[in-house]
Amino acid sequence: MSKELILMMHPTFGVLALIAAVWTFVATLNASDANVGRIRTAGVLTAVLVWLAYIIGGYFYVLYYGADKAIILQGPWKYSHSFFMETKEHAFFMLLMLATFLAIAVQANIARLAAARRLVLYTSGLVVLMIFAMEGAGAMISMGVKVALLAKQAS
Amino acid sequence: MSTTNAVNGGENAGTTATAFGISYAITALFNVLLVIVKENIPGFQDGMVAITGHHWVTHGLTDIVVFVVLGIILSRTSVAKMPVSSLINYIVASTVVSGLLLVGYFTVA
Numbered sequence: 001m002s003k004e005l006i007l008m009m010h011p012t013f014g015v016l017a018l019i020a021a022v023w024t025f026v027a028t029l030n031a032s033d034a035n036v037g038r039i040r041t042a043g044v045l046t047a048v049l050v051w052l053a054y055i056i057g058g059y060f061y062v063l064y065y066g067a068d069k070a071i072i073l074q075g076p077w078k079y080s081h082s083f084f085m086e087t088k089e090h091a092f093f094m095l096l097m098l099a100t101f102l103a104i105a106v107q108a109n110i111a112r113l114a115a116a117r118r119l120v121l122y123t124s125g126l127v128v129l130m131i132f133a134m135e136g137a138g139a140m141i142s143m144g145v146k147v148a149l150l151a152k153q154a155s
Numbered sequence: 156m157s158t159t160n161a162v163n164g165g166e167n168a169g170t171t172a173t174a175f176g177i178s179y180a181i182t183a184l185f186n187v188l189l190v191i192v193k194e195n196i197p198g199f200q201d202g203m204v205a206i207t208g209h210h211w212v213t214h215g216l217t218d219i220v221v222f223v224v225l226g227i228i229l230s231r232t233s234v235a236k237m238p239v240s241s242l243i244n245y246i247v248a249s250t251v252v253s254g255l256l257l258v259g260y261f262t263v264a
Contacts, residue, residue, distance in 0.1 A: 115238075
């Protein structure tokens with residue numbers, strides 16, 4: 001598999017995790033005995049997809065990102081590495097743990113317990129916001145590579 | 156999995172969920188502390204590289220181990236009986252503060 005395909009799998013799993021987290025949030029708003037099983041599935045699926053995004057993104061980062069980093073640092077958007085990548089690679093650990101926690105929180109009887117329901121709502125909401133931030137930072141990093149290559153081509 | 160019940164004047168989200176929620180709140184802040192330490196002490200980062208071959212891999216594994224171990228330990232203490240409103244406050248505050256600290260650190264670094 002090419003490294004480009006490996007890289008594209010990272011945001012793809014991220015977006016799928018985002019959808020699963022939104023599913024968890026919305027289903028929890030309408031929690032009942034009928035859908036409590038689906039809420040558990042959605043919560044666990046969110047965690048699994050975030051873990052897949054982490055493992056694949058980490059694999060690319062450790063083995064291949066060095067070349068992209070060198071390109072970015074020669075271009076006009078150096079901050080796409082020094083700020084966006086540095087922040088993203090460390091904030092991702094928070095997302096990873098929060099998504100794992102979501103999988104634990106959804107195991108309670110959300111349909112009948114208001115406390116557990118509130119906890120899942122806040123946690124899934126935070127996961128959604130954090131994935132949005134990760135996707136945005138990833139876009140800035142990709143653009144950092146692109147503008148560096150364009151600047152090199154123009155010179 | 157433990158059940159939810161009313162304790163200390165507020166509803167509890169279950170022992171396991173509460174323990175791992177607190178563990179997340181603490182580990183998120185620990186994650187930032189680890190960033191600041193490894194970025195400012197070259198020898199520390201070298202040590203992290205020596206463990207797995209890459210500081211980021213060691214960093215992630217350390218966070219995960221702290222999160223899991225702390226969660227297990229806390230689930231056996233009275234802290235896991237914290238009301239859900241306090242737990243949510245800790246989780247949200249830790250996420251916001253840790254996020255802002257990371258953003259702030261890499262803005263000035």
